[in-house]
Amino acid sequence: MFTQEELIEANTGEDIPSILKVKDLCVDFFLPGGVLRAVNHLDFNLPAKRITGLVGESGSGKTTLTSAILRTVSNPGKITQGSILFEDKDILKLTDKELREFRWRDTAMVFQAAQNCLNPSMTIKEQFIETYLAHKKDLRVDEIAALSSKLLKEVRLEPERVLKSFPHEMSGGMKQRVMIAFARILNPSILLLDEPTTALDVITQDYIFNILLGIHESTKMTMLLSTHDIAVVAKTCDYMAVMYGGTIVEMGDIYEMFEFPEHPYTKLLIQAAPSLTGDLKARTAIPGNPPNLMEARKGCIFANRCPYCEEKCRQIEPEAVTVSQGHTVSCHRVKKVE
Ligand SMILES: Nc1ncnc2c1ncn2[C@@H]1O[C@H](COP(=O)(O)OP(=O)(O)O)[C@@H](O)[C@H]1O
Ligand SMILES: [Mg+2]
Numbered sequence: 001m002f003t004q005e006e007l008i009e010a011n012t013g014e015d016i017p018s019i020l021k022v023k024d025l026c027v028d029f030f031l032p033g034g035v036l037r038a039v040n041h042l043d044f045n046l047p048a049k050r051i052t053g054l055v056g057e058s059g060s061g062k063t064t065l066t067s068a069i070l071r072t073v074s075n076p077g078k079i080t081q082g083s084i085l086f087e088d089k090d091i092l093k094l095t096d097k098e099l100r101e102f103r104w105r106d107t108a109m110v111f112q113a114a115q116n117c118l119n120p121s122m123t124i125k126e127q128f129i130e131t132y133l134a135h136k137k138d139l140r141v142d143e144i145a146a147l148s149s150k151l152l153k154e155v156r157l158e159p160e161r162v163l164k165s166f167p168h169e170m171s172g173g174m175k176q177r178v179m180i181a182f183a184r185i186l187n188p189s190i191l192l193l194d195e196p197t198t199a200l201d202v203i204t205q206d207y208i209f210n211i212l213l214g215i216h217e218s219t220k221m222t223m224l225l226s227t228h229d230i231a232v233v234a235k236t237c238d239y240m241a242v243m244y245g246g247t248i249v250e251m252g253d254i255y256e257m258f259e260f261p262e263h264p265y266t267k268l269l270i271q272a273a274p275s276l277t278g279d280l281k282a283r284t285a286i287p288g289n290p291p292n293l294m295e296a297r298k299g300c301i302f303a304n305r306c307p308y309c310e311e312k313c314r315q316i317e318p319e320a321v322t323v324s325q326g327h328t329v330s331c332h333r334v335k336k337v338e
Contacts, residue, residue, distance in 0.1 A: 027246075038246055052239040061243055105135060111194040120168060249301070250331075286305065
């Protein structure tokens with residue numbers, strides 16, 4: 001899929017620092033029928049100034065992980081264990097005031113139905129100004145309007161028209177682009193994008209990913225893009241983390257992940273995406289069902305669907321091993337490179 005030059009270029013061994021370090025994170029939903037563990041002892045480092053794709057099927061825990069980073073896990077969910085370090089500060093220990101500052105100023109989020117968050121009774125300009133002033137008071141209203149215009153241009157919207165519009169006067173794709181501009185208003189260093197285009201048509205999706213790539217190119221903002229569509233990750237991201245049953249089973253740079261996937265689930269995900277392999281006949285659904293997250297865990301979370309499952313896999317949970325720089329995988333079949 002990649003040329004030799006591209007592979008060499010990708011593997012020059014540059015050590016990318018992480019901007020966010022998630023350690024041993026557990027998130028539980030306390031339901032009437034029992035406790036559902038949506039995120040299970042998850043470790044994850046988010047590479048700074050890069051776009052990382054978080055890929056996994058529906059229910060694998062992408063939204064829960066993304067919301068945990070902003071401490072917005074919805075009821076009856078609770079973060080029950082772990083730490084999330086940002087600039088050596090644990091987000092899970094921030095005071096309410098510090099948390100308000102962290103949200104929007106350091107990290108902003110755009111999610112699937114984000115456009116529904118726009119206030120129907122205010123113009124876009126009023127909403128930009130209100131959002132800015134809720135966090136910072138250093139700009140005058142006309143300066144905030146000028147900043148808003150710049151950000152709207154970045155998402156290829158006409159500021160003159162859009163700023164005076166009400167949300168109902170815009171299409172879904174336009175509103176989602178407004179939300180991306182909104183997320184940038186306090187110039188955060190991290191942008192979390194949770195299935196930002198899933199509700200939109202394919203053409204609009206592509207258009208929005210191009211816009212995001214343009215923003216990344218000019219700002220080098222760190223992005224975490226969660227999606228169930230591995231083809232989106234292949235087109236857009238520098239790194240890929242594969243999530244399954246509440247943990248990250250494999251992570252690495254995009255070239256490694258697509259050229260040398262190690263985890264059986266990653267391999268199956270790649271095979272199941274015909275637009276990636278170019279072989280439409282080869283499309284294979286991954287057999288079996290996702291794990292029941294309310295049951296006690298034993299062994300590898302993927303064991304019951306894994307074509308290579310052995311007795312050990314049913315009994316012992318595999319630890320993450322590093323197979324090459326920045327490439328980690330949790331599978332008993334994979335041996336550590338000394
Ligand atoms: N508010 C909630 N109440 C109960 N269970 C939830 C809630 N939100 C998520 N879950 C459960 O947590 C698991 C992970 O969900 P989610 O993070 O939404 O996955 P994804 O975003 O990958 O589709 C799923 O089993 C889901 O049913
Ligand atoms: Mg989700």
